[in-house]
Amino acid sequence: MRHDQEHQSIPGMVRSAARRFADSPALVEEGQRLSYWQLKDQMVQAVAAALALGIEPGDRVGLCAPNSVEWIVAALGIQGAGGIVVPLNTRFKTEELSYILRKSGAKALFAAASFLGNDYTAGLKRADPELPALRTTVSLSGKRGQADLTWDEFLGLGADRSGAHEAIDRLTPDHISDVMFTSGTTGHPKGVKLTHGQSLRAYGWMSTEYGFRPSDRFLVIPPFFHCFGYKAGWLASFLHGVTVIPMAVFDAGRALEVIERERVSILLGPPTIFHDLLHHPDRPGRDLSSLRVSMTGGSTIPESLIHAMKKDLSFDIVLSAYGLTESTALVTTTRPGDTEETVARTTGRPIPDVEVRLTDASGQRVPPGRGGEILVRGYNVTQGYWDDPEATAAAIDGDGWLHTGDIGHLDAADNLVIVDRKKEMYIVGGFNAYPAEIEKLLLGCEHIAQVAVIGVPDARMGEVGCAFIVPVPGADPTEEDIVAWAREHMANFKVPRHVRFVDALPRNAGLKVLKNDLRARFEDGGRR
Template sequence: MTTLPMTTPAALSCARAQWPDAIAVHDAQWDTPVELTWTALAEQVEAFAGALVALGVEPGDRVAIWAPNSYHWPIATLGTHCAGAVLVPLNTRYTVSEAQDIVDRSGALVIVAAGEFAGVDRLTEVLDSPIAEHRTVIGIPLSSSGEDVVATAERDVTPAEPDVTPAEPDVTPAEPRRSLTWQRFLDSATPESTGLARRRAERVRPYDLSDILFTSGTTGAPKGVLAEHRHTVAGARAWGANGGLGPDDRYLMVNPFFHTFGYKAGILPCVLFGSTMLPLAVYSPSEAMKAVAAQRVTVFPGAPTIFQTILDDPQRSAYDLSSLRLIVTGATIVPAVLIERLQTELGVDTVITAYGQTETSGFITTCTADDDAVTVATTCGRAFDGMEVRLGDDGEVLTRGAMVMRGYLNDAKATAETIDADGWLHTGDVGRLDARGNLTITDRLKDMYICGGFNVYPAEVEQVVTRVPGVTEAAVVGVPDDRLGEVGRAYVTTLPGAGVTEHDILAFAAEHLANFKLPRSVVVVDAFPRNASGKILKRELR
């Protein structure tokens, strides 16, 4: 009986053995499209891992990635794991101060950063900020036709000694160096360091950390979710099996790789099931439809708004979308009519919805191919294989099983408050279960709202808003929005005569918060509605 891989290095090794000449990644976003077989991808991963080892990265060290979707992502992700290190994804919408906070708290020693994306040059921002101090910065090129700008930030940390044993050849760590372009970094791997990386990959165990994904907490400070390889791989396998993924599938990846939806429900299922990855950095209906038609895409997950824009696009008939067989959506309420339109107008055989949290690697419940449109649209389905779901006395959704995190980074108190003594993770969501075990989310115990598919926790936004001179108190709530589902509205009280305007508050927030966290409107009130204990009654503000 074949043992299923429970680490990402083992999964890549199996993919290379099973589908050596099949296409693992096709990235058409470059001057010359990049196409890698599973053998070629594994070789690039080994080079990345070997370069990390040569740099002095030790097992357990952290490597951060701040870049949009491209073929570099699976190489860097799997290369980090094969070196025994831990991945720290950074949201591409973060401001540099938000990114620095996460880099500092995670202890990341290496930063992989891309150049201009969505109007912001992240690589330059990193190099011009304290993030680059005492760290190595690897710059992803802006095009395949040439090297990106040579970086100028000094790296002044002496790399640690590699974990060699007397029986292994010495690996001399690289000298402190300036930041490196992507290709120069890969070229820095040596036969010795690459050999050591291979041995490290073989020694990665299911209980080793695979990644730290940060998600905002109700206190306003982002919390680092500690996931082990066994959590990550179990979730990816359950997701891929539920969708019937296989080597003949071509998977269009519009969900960002820094998120569980793009990373653990995207890159990793493809590795486990041999499907071809087709990354797309910037979503637009036309670009997505063009990719589906040209690449004969079969699998296309995304937020409901993505598919709504495609269905409503007047140019849709110009594209052949008949290759699509599976659409997976979620993250917000899905109208039943949307499911029906996807099946009838696009002819998609299988449309399913799912529910998860970063604390569960993104996987708690899911619908299946056998579910009808109403079930898919009105519920989050049943527990994934390996997971259990029940409701607490107050209706809170509780879950436990193979995908539940180890805990929060350096926060034992928050971990204990989230995972009880019996291993049940308290999601903070309120729901109901039907006779078949289908979960429907009805409310939130906490005040989090979802903007464009991203969780936003008002406490974090409120901390920023109350730093505006003249603002005395703030309360942020989510309000309905036709395009994004929900957006933030900030209610504030101000000092008499302060003259604080909506523009002042929104401009200040834009300097310190990612776009999806920004309030879209501000309302100045004389006083907040409060309960007997003085707590602001946000339900009345809504």
């Protein structure tokens, strides 16, 4: 029986893991070590506390804090009481957080009293003192700040655990477990509704396919407010008895130290993480032989990076995948045994019981090898956006197909190749130019470590490309060098007409490149 078939809910899965893995370590964080049995006990107490706090089935609860043991226990407590977790981006400003809390009708907020200089509760009380549904705030750190309850005070409400297990037992796979708000790159963020069953099924399959096992130790760097850190991270790990090591803020030197000390074997994340690890001065002196499994996605991946991850970071398995929040963040993935070229060039085949279709502008299916918009249908597709039927209808058609807005094609082996976001395409003299494709080509240049391409206005061509480039350490290419290389390796309309050298690409907390920031920088004429 698959793990996802054994469990009705995410808290139910943790109870099962406690029975199966008992005294094995579940969580390790700054000297704090919880066994699976101890994690289950803390979860049950948090469920009882959430019930005492008045959280009822269907209530939404905001959760705004860095990766930590408390984040996980708080989420499990909220869900176990029947509540719906609303993860909040810790890099959001007060106005953005206030919008999501209002939109979701959050009844309570669990937040860090101090993170990156922010006291989220204090900021919200100053900016929006009358959030209509918000009743209680809980500090997830030792400091109270302006929260109503400290973390210990909240847990203290759970002294009577008599109703906790019954509340967990009432959950079903079809209950909503979380509302994940998208990044809001095209306007206000939209809340994606996902269920317990969807997440357990998708990541139960993924973690089994990737070979997760009880002896593994997973350093989780992607933030928990994103499916990469939450569902592909701690949720997938608990299904297999893996030890989870949360990392609040990524620091390459610190990560290398933890990998060596804790014998980390699983590390998933966007390419920038592995680039930074590879180029950190401490890397050659660290014992990284424990590293075993990796998956990277969300950006272009040069084949040279995959080779270096295996050679210099000691990974046995390096995979790539594709998904978006509306699809439980998992649609396709490469498989162990795929070639480095396949992992770099494609995002693999659809996961079981999920369909992928490519269509043209008129909605007609395109033949293999031709590009089209990626449509997805299956159990992983969201029920819709929270309190937004119009946006739901625009994204999911009457036949259940999710229109992703991404452009791709299928190769001869049915691997999905992502060309670009439809909205990021620009047109050079009548030719469609796709930044992701051009970025992948530019990464073949030996002088380029990271690159992001945007379309910018041009009086003659309408639009042309501008490449923002982080050079390889020690390299000092000129704009002319890059353009000359590009002219040798790509069609003329794809060649960037502008080059900007930068020390780092601006990224959000999920480590996606902020292309709007790059557009603003171009308009300002900013250079390194």
